[in-house]
Amino acid sequence: xxxxxxxxxxxxxxxxxxxxxxxxxxxxxxxxxxxxxxxxxxxxxxxxxxxxxxxxxxxxxxxxxxxxxxxxxxxxxxxxxxxxxxxxxxxxxxxxxxxxxxxxxxxxxxxxxxxxxxxxxxxxxxxxxxxxxxxxxxxxxxxxxxxxxxxxxxxxxxxxxxxxxxxxxxxxxxxxxxxxxxxxxxxxxxxxxxxxxxxxxxxxxxxxxxxxxxxxxxxxxxxxxxxxxxxxxxxxxxxxxxxxx
Amino acid sequence: xxxxxxxxxxxxxxxxxxxxxxxxxxxxxxxxxxxxxxxxxxxxxxxxxxxxxxx
Numbered sequence: 001x002x003x004x005x006x007x008x009x010x011x012x013x014x015x016x017x018x019x020x021x022x023x024x025x026x027x028x029x030x031x032x033x034x035x036x037x038x039x040x041x042x043x044x045x046x047x048x049x050x051x052x053x054x055x056x057x058x059x060x061x062x063x064x065x066x067x068x069x070x071x072x073x074x075x076x077x078x079x080x081x082x083x084x085x086x087x088x089x090x091x092x093x094x095x096x097x098x099x100x101x102x103x104x105x106x107x108x109x110x111x112x113x114x115x116x117x118x119x120x121x122x123x124x125x126x127x128x129x130x131x132x133x134x135x136x137x138x139x140x141x142x143x144x145x146x147x148x149x150x151x152x153x154x155x156x157x158x159x160x161x162x163x164x165x166x167x168x169x170x171x172x173x174x175x176x177x178x179x180x181x182x183x184x185x186x187x188x189x190x191x192x193x194x195x196x197x198x199x200x201x202x203x204x205x206x207x208x209x210x211x212x213x214x215x216x217x218x219x220x221x222x223x224x225x226x227x228x229x230x231x232x233x234x235x236x237x238x239x240x241x242x243x244x245x
Numbered sequence: 246x247x248x249x250x251x252x253x254x255x256x257x258x259x260x261x262x263x264x265x266x267x268x269x270x271x272x273x274x275x276x277x278x279x280x281x282x283x284x285x286x287x288x289x290x291x292x293x294x295x296x297x298x299x300x
Contacts, residue, residue, distance in 0.1 A: 040257075056249040059256040066260065101270075105263050113256040120252050221267060228274050 014091050014230045015239040021223045028220035035213035043206035050203075059117040065211040067110035069218060070138060071173050073103030077145070078170040085163035091226075093159035094233065096166060097149055098226035102218050104142035111135060122186055130179035131187045134172055141169040155233055 011017045043061040050057040077099040084093030114132065115125040126132065145162050152158035180187045197204050234240050 054249060056252055058253050062256055062260045102267065105267050109260045109263055112259050116252045116256045116259075120249055217264065221271060224271050225274075228271070228278060231278055 012089060012091055014094070014234055015237070015243075017091055018227060018230050018240075018243060021227050025220055025223050028216045028223065032213055032217035032220055035209055035216060039206055039209035039213050042202060042209055047202045047206050048200060053121055056117060056120040059113050061206045061210050063110055063113040063117055064207060065214045066106045066113060067135065068211060069214045070103055070107035070110050070135070071176055073099050073106060073218060074138060074141065074166075075170060075173055077103060078166040081159070081163035081166040084159055085167075090233075091230075093155075093163070094226050094229045095222070096162065097159070098222045098229055099218075100142055100146050100149075101225070102221050104139065104146065106214065106218070107135065107139045107142060111139060118186075127186060129186045130183040131176060131185055134176040134179055137172050138169075138176060141165070141172060145169070 011020060039061065043058055047058070047061075049055055077096045080092045080099065081096035083089055084091075084096060111132075114135075118127075119125050145165050148165055149158045149162045152161055175182075179185060199207075231240065231244070
């Protein structure tokens, strides 16, 4: 008995991916909104007050997921940009372009919420701590990637230039992650590891739900954005006229 | 909470304003794409091309 296999490679073509992405958007957008509501509820009404930090620790339910997303999306951006560069895969390069603004927004959120958490916890909004400085560099990398791509009119050349910057900049991600181990830092070490979770179950639940919400939100907005990029770049293609008619 | 209200609500406020702004920008991009499409179709029409040839 032979099983019919899905040929996933066919979705590397913008013509096949465009309608699929359109169908997938509501599948991610609706659960993202629901998870944000559930995560906020658990974070504010179920999770107990932290003994040392009081109520201010609740900022971490948005700060930590945003910081994770900022780093993760940059790695994903570099992966797609590299894939697009190495194999001349147009859709991969478009994905990298679509990821950048969302990654930049999450990095900005992590910087702002980190400052707002730092004031009551450490007494200052900002210090040139290794993790904060490397996260600021990540923000500049995102801005650099977006600016570089928008300054070059030819999409192929802008994709290549962006890929070089993305691949060079990806070295900053492990620096952010391990900065608390490599240098003296105001930041504490990892609270959640593969073997140990050093927080109350309800706090952990709020953190994980908010992370899932940010993750699913990112997928939804990146899919929306990549569809617009496809429409902008492939406007001469006959398939697009058929699909959008 | 009152002691930390500014920091906590400020954090969530800024976060959701930024995420909302991203969604809003995407909606504006969609509107611009829709608005641009008929204009491009018009400029590329055979009638327009022949008019440009006359000019």
